[in-house]
Amino acid sequence: MSASAKPERPWFGTAFAVVAALVIFRLALLPLARAEVFVDEAQYWLWGQELAFGYYSKPPMIGWLLRAVTELAGSDSAFWLRAPAVLLHGVTALLLAGLANELADRRTAILVAASYITLPLVAVGSFLISTDTVMFPFLAGALWAWVRVIREQSRGAALLAGALVGLAVMSKYAGLYYVLCAGLAAVFVPGARVRWSDAGLALGALLVVISPNIIWNIQNGLSTLEHTMDNADWVRDPGARARLNWAALGEFAGSQFVVFGPVLLVGLLWSAVKRRSAMLLWFALPILLLVCGQALLSKAYANWAAAAYLAGTIAAVITVRGWGRWAMGASLALGAGFAVVLVLATVFAPVLRLGDGPLLMERYLGRIAMSATIAARAEAEGVTVVVADDRDVLADLFYRIRGRSVAGKIMGLEAYARPERGRPPNHYVQSHAFAGSPGDVLYVSRSAAPPACEGAVALAPIAPGEGAFRRRPQTVWRVPGDCWKEGARP
Structure with missing residues (x-):
């Protein structure tokens, strides 16, 4: 470095300030929210009262988390059920920003932090605790660790990546997508290949972490697996149940413009067309394609592809940033506006309606x-x-x-x-x-x-x-x- 060259400023301070501002805003208004504890949240709370290595429809992590938080707080009010979600999304935003700084630069890191924390799916996931929210920081950490494995051939990073994917799977089975994604990336992107020994270490760590849930399922009639198959529906009898449901596919595809935001989704798809951020795309697009296939054959809920939008956020921001400040500004403005409106909607939920219609948040x-x-x-x-x-x-x-x-x-x-x-x-x-x-x-x-x-x-x-x-x-x-x-x- 020449004497006149300026050292690059660190990304963390600015990214943290951006994330903290929205996290504090959400936490400050959370006690004022009038949206009542939802059916899924109440069930997750109950799981926490009955600690086990698995439950009827999900792995155990969310029940463990809510038990720990409510015990420490001495309260199981709606605020304490939902406050962890706000903080977990903040952690995820910073983890993704750190990876973006390594893969791109400081400015991209800050924009990734701001983009993720204002995603519509994050806005919703910050006032309703969900298994996606609990899974996200583990997957973001696993993605960072896997980049370490690729770049440094680090056995420690391989063990960490496998363990973090295991913890993601213990939060939601969608964490297993990353095993498939890592394999596909290695096949199609030479720069994403790792040593067989490192891959074996990661897989071994994953299996060790999830083994208690595997044993629980075996002891309980494969309960969670059976429920997952119920959701997929067509897999039990493809000949009789599978059908081409184009309306369901269209509905799911359209919902992704709301879940991820229209500008970022277009940016992600354009990244694929231009073959940019190749490794990141293999941790995003296969998930989207698989869930689109599920929607076509049966149905798929809007959040089922949420895991795609961790690596997807970085890839999309890199592309959208290249379109100019107006594009990035529009994306952030839409996301921030939705985040603020949604928080206010929870506060005024008992009176918010369009004309003489039903309450907008009646569920x-x-x-x-x-x-x-x-x-x-x-x-x-x-x-x-x-x-x-x-x-x-x-x-x-x-x-x-x-x-x-x-x-x-x-x-x-x-x-x-x-x-x-x-x-x-x-x-x-x-x-x-x-x-x-x-x-x-x-x-x-x-x-x-x-x-x-x-x-x-x-x-x-x-x-x-x-x-x-x-x-x-x-x-x-x-x-x-x-x-x-x-x-x-x-």
Whole structure:
């Protein structure tokens, strides 16, 4: 370096300031959010109360995390369930920025941090805790470590990369995409190849980390794997279930412009056309293509390809930055605007609607009222056990009522599933199936069909005019505790 050359300024300070500003904004308004604890969040909280190496529909990491956070905080309020999500996204943004600094330059690192923290999927994932959010920092760290393996042939980095992918898989099985992506990158990008010994070390570390969940699944009838196959749907019987669902593919593809942002998604696709950032693209595009295939053959939810947008953010920013400041500015403005609007929407959720239409965030409202109404019905009927068959109802009841003093009583709470459902349809039936009670119980059902037993008394249904249960009213029955004998069908 010549005496007159200026050393490159570090990226971290500026990137941290940008990320911290939005993280602090989200945390500051989180206590004001009126969007109630969602069904998935309540279920993750319950998993944390029943520590295990696996659960009905997901690996265990999110349950462990929420248990740790709520124990340390001494509270399981909505704020403490969601605050970790805000912080985890902040960590992910900085990890991706660090990798961008190595692969490109300081300015790209700062833009990657700003772009990631303002992604629409991150905005949503910062007010609802999800398995994607918990998985992301592990995958971002694994991607950084894998670059170390490629560049330095480091055995330590190989072990770290494998362990981090393992922790990502323990958060969500989508973490396994990175195993496929690393293999494809090695095949098609000579510069992304590693020694066989390093690949073996990484794979070994991955298997060691996820082995407790593999053992748990074997011991529990492959529960989580079965649920994953249920989501994929067509894989159980491709000949009968697989079909070309072009509408579902179009819906999924269109949703990605909202999930990732229109400018960045176009930038990512243009990177593929121009064959830029080749290694990064192999950690993004195969995931998108696989989920597009799933959507075409059956259906796919908008977040199922979320893992693509870690490496994808870096690749997209490198391309969009080349289009000029206006393009990068437009992308950041759209993302930041959506982030602010979404936070404010959660604060004003109980009144936010278009004209005379339903509440815009109605699926996140009305759960507290439903649980309170059910508890009041139980007290009025003088029963101490509530049985329900709707997962949404059960989730909030377990979160708000189970094991707590309600109207001077400790409520028993169990789940019931009709025998024709076959395999347990949810965690509540799997782990908290109703086995009978010596006295009468309050039965809350999504079905209008009466229970198949003598002595069932119909009570007034619960049919809210607004909120999550506006379109799914619940019938209520007082029934004998031995109503559902083995083999009985309602």
